[in-house]
């Protein structure tokens with residue numbers, strides 16, 4: 001079996017006006033659907049970051065992909081990652097300032113991941129096995145996800161005649177956030193809760209977590225992620241205020257920037273007997289970051305993500321490394337559709353050492369934008385089941401894919417820019433300032 005075709009489908013999907021320390025989500029998020037065709041007539045699929053940059057990177061990989069045996073993933077990774085980006089390495093850890101998907105340090109891993117996942121889908125289809133069973137066999141048949149909550153403005157995403165229904169309304173205070181959470185849990189059955197913070201002043205975000213704890217009780221672990229919006233001082237103060245509320249399986253995610261800052265927060269909380277663990281998808285973005293994070297005790301939980309860690313096998317490697325080093329493992333997410341959701345589910349299923357429910361933006365997207373044949377992937381009791389089908393277990397709906405491509409052609413932007421959206425719709429003078437508080 002050899003790869004004979006690489007098809008790239010840039011698409012746009014409606015996205016509600018969600019807030020984070022990066023700014024505001026645009027009315028449409030960008031994604032790319034990848035198809036690999038083979039001599040045997042099989043097609044493997046994957047989903048990755050959208051816009052011009054990821055598309056150009058995949059296009060540049062074409063010569064390494066065509067004619068390749070999809071089983072030879074080691075060789076594919078070596079050919080894509082051989083060239084190092086000296087400028088990016090010299091620039092250091094830029095994830096603090098860039099949205100995931102734009103970190104030059106993991107650009108080759110992102111490109112490889114999109115191709116690896118499509119190759120695993122092909123291999124699964126060729127041998128008649130689900131992807132997680134190609135990776136040594138699954139550790140679980142279903143994967144738990146968390147309720148991923150955002151402060152948001154009114155609106156369901158999209159614009160004009162292509163606007164989506166706003167299920168949750170405006171959510172800019174603790175009371176509205178409790179309502180949003182209740183709605184999302186009623187619909188999906190999640191058992192863990194993640195709040196995207198770094199949006200309102202820390203006192204209001206602390207009050208939001210406290211309101212969620214009062215409403216749902218200690219059997220729903222809580223996590224808050226302000227994306228580095230806080231100083232070390234503020235991070236310690238919030239950690240102190242939320243010690244009880246984040247206990248029982250919760251965590252504080254990237255409260256401040258860089259391993260050194262996180263280590264300082266950890267030292268000061270521990271000195272007070274506060275064991276709240278710190279999680280990161282910003283200070284730790286590749287395997288080489290993990291030993292330092294552990295040595296400094298800066299991060300106790302690493303957030304994996306097959307899209308930028310380099311695919312499913314790298315996530316499995318990360319999981320094993322975290323197990324050896326005594327670190328926890330969770331999973332990061334970006335706005336995505338069902339193909340990505342299945343890749344994340346297979347990755348999580350193949351990681352014995354997964355210690356938390358994974359993040360997913362899936363509840364923020366709609367059936368109108370889904371490109372998976374048969375529509376939205378169901379959640380039962382907060383979990384996604386591994387389908388009894390070969391490969392990722394999902395196929396493309398080509399009419400829906402064509403609609404996604406049309407939407408992409410209509411919108412003017414080719415890159416995510418939450419800061420520009422924020423200036424356009426909320427505050428003309430807004431800038432991302434780190435730390436803001």
Ligand SMILES: [Mg+2]
Nearest residue numbers: 225253254281
């Ligand atoms: Mg995060």
